[in-house]
Amino acid sequence: MLSMQNISMVYRTDTVETHALREFSLEVGEGEFVAVTGPSGSGKTTFLNIAGLLERFTSGKYLLDGKDVSSLSDSDTSKVRNEKIGFVFQGFNLIPDLNVFDNVDVPLRYRGFDTAERKRRIEGVLERVGLSSRAKHLPSQLSGGQQQRVAIARALAGEPRFLLADEPTGNLDSHMAESIMALIEEINAGGTTVIMVTHDPALAERAGRNVHIRDGQVSDVETDVQLVANA
Amino acid sequence: MQIGPIWRALMRNKTGAILIALQVAVTMAIMVNAISIIQSRAESMARPSGVDEPNIFHIVSVGYTEDFDERSVIEQDLAAIRAMPGVIDAIQTNSVPLSGGGWSMGLQTEPGADQDGVGVAVYFVDEHGLDTYGLKLVAGENFTPGDVEWRERQATDWPSTTLLTQAMAEQLFPDNWRDALGATVYINDDEPLVVKGIIERMQAAWNGWDGVERVMLVPQHTLFGSTRYVIRTEPGQRDSLMPEVEKLLADSNRDRIVRGMQTMTETRERSYRGDSSMIKLLTFTIVLLLVITSLGIVGLASFSVSRRTKQIGTRRALGASKSSIARYFMTENVLISGVGVALGAVLTVGLNMLLVDAFGLDRLEIWLVPAAMLVLLLVGQLAVFGPARRAAGVPPAVATRTI
Ligand SMILES: Nc1ncnc2c1ncn2[C@@H]1O[C@H](COP(=O)(O)OP(=O)(O)OP(=O)(O)O)[C@@H](O)[C@H]1O
Numbered sequence: 001m002l003s004m005q006n007i008s009m010v011y012r013t014d015t016v017e018t019h020a021l022r023e024f025s026l027e028v029g030e031g032e033f034v035a036v037t038g039p040s041g042s043g044k045t046t047f048l049n050i051a052g053l054l055e056r057f058t059s060g061k062y063l064l065d066g067k068d069v070s071s072l073s074d075s076d077t078s079k080v081r082n083e084k085i086g087f088v089f090q091g092f093n094l095i096p097d098l099n100v101f102d103n104v105d106v107p108l109r110y111r112g113f114d115t116a117e118r119k120r121r122i123e124g125v126l127e128r129v130g131l132s133s134r135a136k137h138l139p140s141q142l143s144g145g146q147q148q149r150v151a152i153a154r155a156l157a158g159e160p161r162f163l164l165a166d167e168p169t170g171n172l173d174s175h176m177a178e179s180i181m182a183l184i185e186e187i188n189a190g191g192t193t194v195i196m197v198t199h200d201p202a203l204a205e206r207a208g209r210n211v212h213i214r215d216g217q218v219s220d221v222e223t224d225v226q227l228v229a230n231a
Numbered sequence: 232m233q234i235g236p237i238w239r240a241l242m243r244n245k246t247g248a249i250l251i252a253l254q255v256a257v258t259m260a261i262m263v264n265a266i267s268i269i270q271s272r273a274e275s276m277a278r279p280s281g282v283d284e285p286n287i288f289h290i291v292s293v294g295y296t297e298d299f300d301e302r303s304v305i306e307q308d309l310a311a312i313r314a315m316p317g318v319i320d321a322i323q324t325n326s327v328p329l330s331g332g333g334w335s336m337g338l339q340t341e342p343g344a345d346q347d348g349v350g351v352a353v354y355f356v357d358e359h360g361l362d363t364y365g366l367k368l369v370a371g372e373n374f375t376p377g378d379v380e381w382r383e384r385q386a387t388d389w390p391s392t393t394l395l396t397q398a399m400a401e402q403l404f405p406d407n408w409r410d411a412l413g414a415t416v417y418i419n420d421d422e423p424l425v426v427k428g429i430i431e432r433m434q435a436a437w438n439g440w441d442g443v444e445r446v447m448l449v450p451q452h453t454l455f456g457s458t459r460y461v462i463r464t465e466p467g468q469r470d471s472l473m474p475e476v477e478k479l480l481a482d483s484n485r486d487r488i489v490r491g492m493q494t495m496t497e498t499r500e501r502s503y504r505g506d507s508s509m510i511k512l513l514t515f516t517i518v519l520l521l522v523i524t525s526l527g528i529v530g531l532a533s534f535s536v537s538r539r540t541k542q543i544g545t546r547r548a549l550g551a552s553k554s555s556i557a558r559y560f561m562t563e564n565v566l567i568s569g570v571g572v573a574l575g576a577v578l579t580v581g582l583n584m585l586l587v588d589a590f591g592l593d594r595l596e597i598w599l600v601p602a603a604m605l606v607l608l609l610v611g612q613l614a615v616f617g618p619a620r621r622a623a624g625v626p627p628a629v630a631t632r633t634i
């Protein structure tokens with residue numbers, strides 16, 4: 001499903017070289033829910049960016065859905081992101097000048113769906129995240145939790161196989177964080193593979209698997225505590 | 232395409248866009264009206280004077296002593312100049328086309344002080360006039376040596392024949408200008424002149440006069456003290472003959488001064504000097520306005536790209552390719568400039584009506600409006616190209632890297 005072998009990522013500036021990932025290897029199976037934890041600066045976002053084709057890596061091998069995606073052109077890479085991957089960001093990243101409906105519409109337009117299909121999908125996902133009544137609202141007129149729900153709706157509208165989330169609850173209070181986490185769990189239950197970066201051990205525990213990154217490497221792959229206990 | 236959301240997003244950040252649209256509109260209004268003025272000036276400059284300009288020059292001779300015998304000097308001068316190799320022909324006259332100074336009279340088809348006369352420019356020439364100026368006779372005949380008289384400075388009477396330009400004939404005989412041939416016309420209310428011939432075209436001395444092609448040739452030599460010779464040369468000989476003629480005139484008689492030698496080319500250039508500078512000034516204004524507008528567009532687009540860096544990264548993460556990001560900004564510019572040129576079309580026509588009213592300018596040719604709209608849309612696209620490319624270069628990772 002997602003397979004990284006010996007991925008290295010080096011950021012070079014004029015004066016410093018930062019090894020954000022070193023010989024990083026990870027396999028994620030279909031339908032898994034993986035929580036990624038690690039100290040600040042350990043390379044979690046770097047990993048997620050590479051997994052989501054937002055950045056190209058320095059060396060190693062990355063297969064997504066069994067396909068080598070490192071040599072795709074810009075427009076093909078964009079197409080893969082558009083069709084297979086849904087992103088959820090810590091800062092929500094809604095487009096402030098567009099209302100909820102138009103925000104969810106953004107990836108669907110890049111996908112090239114016709115008007116009726118887009119409308120059907122937008123109404124479907126807004127229903128699913130409980131924001132049907134807010135379609136005409138601007139992001140600034142919504143709470144943080146609601147904004148993140150819109151962002152999730154936007155990520156889901158194209159029915160991606162992967163949902164990548166970088167600290168999706170990082171900017172939310174615990175009550176809102178819980179509702180977002182519940183929504184992500186529900187999405188995973190529907191068969192979508194989820195990779196979520198989080199600082200919150202309690203949330204990480206609820207994932208099927210925890211990956212801990214330290215200094216750009218997987219330090220240990222812990223299976224869910226529950227599963228270990230059952231074994 | 233995604234015009235809907237681009238327009239809606241634009242409507243939430245109107246101020247800059249409205250200012251640029253207004254700038255485009257004003258630029259267009261000024262540009263089109265300036266072009267219209269340039270057009271009419273250029274048209275008036277392009278009107279033929281009717282004479283063989285490249286091969287003609289003229290020179291003034293003024294006698295200043297008591298016993299200066301003007302008549303015999305003129306006869307000698309003309310004989311000498313006409314005999315020079317390379318000279319096609321020469322005349323003595325009072326004025327030349329486009330020189331800015333000359334005679335005008337009124338002609339009427341019926342005698343009487345109660346009749347309205349038609350203004351006409353007067354050139355005094357002999358039977359060499361047509362040949363010297365290179366004029367084309369379209370009806371009737373040239374003067375004969377027998378027609379030519381001598382005119383004193385104080386004379387008020389007129390000879391019995393004249394040649395008119397076709398434009399003058401049309402003015403006097405609106406039904407059919409050919410009726411002018413052989414007709415009697417009246418000068419000074421009741422002095423008759425028979426129209427002996429009609430020439431195709433010749434311009435008066437004043438380029439701004441609306442009757443600039445209304446000219447009459449009168450078969451007289453003038454004894455006005457100051458006289459002007461017009462000389463036509465074989466092609467290519469003009470410049471070498473000019474100093475020779477000047478020397479001949481100066482040397483042949485010491486009782487006069489010779490001055491004001493000028494080619495017809497120079498005469499035309501001086502006549503239209505104001506128009507030429509006006510055209511240059513307006514062209515410069517147009518270019519300046521286009522540059523300023525382009526810079527405004529670049530500025531607004533650059534600002535909007537930097538303001539939306541994160542949004543661009545997010546769009547990239549959601550599946551926008553580089554080219555669709557670039558297209559977003561190009562489309563946004565089409566919308567802004569589109570509003571600008573639509574407004575500009577109205578403003579252009581309005582300004583033109585004002586100018587027509589206030590300054591009597593020509594009404595603009597309406598095709599200029601869509602043409603200018605197209606040009607400004609194109610200029611907008613060129614201006615926004617750089618910022619749009621920069622937007623396309625925003626890395627997708629910006630989506631996760633910036634808060
Ligand atoms: N564009 C960049 N240029 C240079 N260095 C970078 C760049 N992006 C990240 N880094 C460096 O790479 C390393 C890993 O960064 P990354 O953002 O992946 O960490 P992280 O685990 O997500 O941290 P956090 O928990 O604070 O978000 C850090 O040392 C960071 O400074």
Ligand SMILES: [Mg+2]
Pocket residue numbers: 044045046166
């Ligand atoms: Mg991070």
